[in-house]
Each structure stands twice: as C-alpha cells, then as structure tokens.
Amino acid sequence: ACQSVPPSLTIADSEQIDQLLILIDQRLAVAPQVAKAKWNSGAAINDPPREKLILEDVVTQADGLDPAFVRKFFQAQFDASKALQQELQDQWRAEGRDKFDQVADLGRDVRPVLDKLTPQLITALHRTRSLLNRPGTRDYIETRSLQLVRGDIDGKPRRIALLGLGVK
Numbered sequence: 415a416c417q418s419v420p421p422s423l424t425i426a427d428s429e430q431i432d433q434l435l436i437l438i439d440q441r442l443a444v445a446p447q448v449a450k451a452k453w454n455s456g457a458a459i460n461d462p463p464r465e466k467l468i469l470e471d472v473v474t475q476a477d478g479l480d481p482a483f484v485r486k487f488f489q490a491q492f493d494a495s496k497a498l499q500q501e502l503q504d505q506w507r508a509e510g511r512d513k514f515d516q517v518a519d520l521g522r523d524v525r526p527v528l529d530k531l532t533p534q535l536i537t538a539l540h541r542t543r544s545l546l547n548r549p550g551t552r553d554y555i556e557t558r559s560l561q562l563v564r565g566d567i568d569g570k571p572r573r574i575a576l577l578g579l580g581v582k
C-alpha cells in the first residue's frame with residue numbers, strides 16, 4: 415500500500431481512504447443477501463421508498479458535509495448494490511435456479527446491517543472529504559479499490575460505487 419501512496423497524501427490520509435473503501439466494500443458485500451431474499455420473495459430489486467428514506471436520513475446526519483455530495487454518494491452505493499443484485503439474479507435466472515433454501519430475512523436481518531454501515535460511511539466521508547480532490551488521490555483510489563472493494567462479478571458495481579465519490 416505504501417508504494418502507491420502519492421506525495422500529496424500522508425500515510426494517515428491513505429488509511430482514512432482505505433477505511434472508506436473497506437466500508438464501501440462491506441456495503442456491497444450485503445447485496446448478495448438482498449438479492450437472495452428478493453429472489454425468494456419475488457420482490458423488485460429497486461425499492462425507491464426505501465432509498466428515499468435513507469437519503470432523507472443521511473442528509474440530516476451529515477452536518478458539515480455538502481448535502482448534494484452526500485446524496486450523490488449514497489445514491490451511487492444504492493445503484494452499485496442494485497447492479498450487483500441484477501447481475502446475480504440474471505445469472506440465477508440463466509441457470510434456472512429454484513428458490514434458495516436458507517435466506518436471511520430482508521427486514522429483520524439484512525437491512526439492519528446496511529443501516530449500521532450508514533453512519534460509519536458518513537464518518538468516513540467526513541474524514542476523507544478534503545483528500546478526495548488532491549492530485550494523486552484518484553489513482554490511489556483506483557489501485558486500492560481493486561484490492562479492497564470486491565463483492566462484485568465484473569467490476570461494474572465497484573465502478574458505480576466509486577463514481578459516487580466524484581473524484582476527477
């Protein structure tokens with residue numbers, strides 16, 4: 415990791431960015447459980463009221479951060495999760511998969527995991543906001559995300575999630 419840290423970031427800075435990437439990965443890692451629960455129940459992958467609720471929540475919790483940035487970031491995390499859910503369900507459909515025997519309950523077991531990550535992500539955004547537009551940060555995120563942000567079939571969910579950081 416140290417070799418890829420650009421001169422514009424301290425090691426401590428790079429560790430804060432890593433922490434954000436780890437949280438993005440942890441959120442994406444929940445998507446297969448969501449996809450399974452919805453596969454069994456037949457519920458739609460997209461749940462706009464649930465997304466709206468989270469967005470309203472994060473904007474009020476994100477004091478000091480630009481609300482437009484926070485919304486954009488979380489919308490990208492939803493979009494990444496949905497892209498991964500879609501890829502998985504497309505695969506299961508192609509395989510002619512039956513329902514899964516054991517799935518976690520979406521409301522009782524799975525969404526609470528996402529809800530626990532939300533404030534942790536907001537904290538990580540606070541700690542990294544001023545680092546995101548430094549020269550070299552973009553390349554650092556690219557390199558590190560390949561190791562830290564997995565949970566993903568073809569790289570598309572990861573790309574969508576990282577676009578939410580708005581790093582140019």
Ligand SMILES: C=C(O[C@@H]1C=C(C(=O)O)C=C[C@H]1O)C(=O)O
Pocket residue numbers: 448459460461462464465468491492493495496525528
């Ligand atoms: C993860 C879910 O699926 C989708 C993605 C969401 C998210 O990432 O938080 C929220 C609602 C759904 O559009 C879910 O329904 O909980």
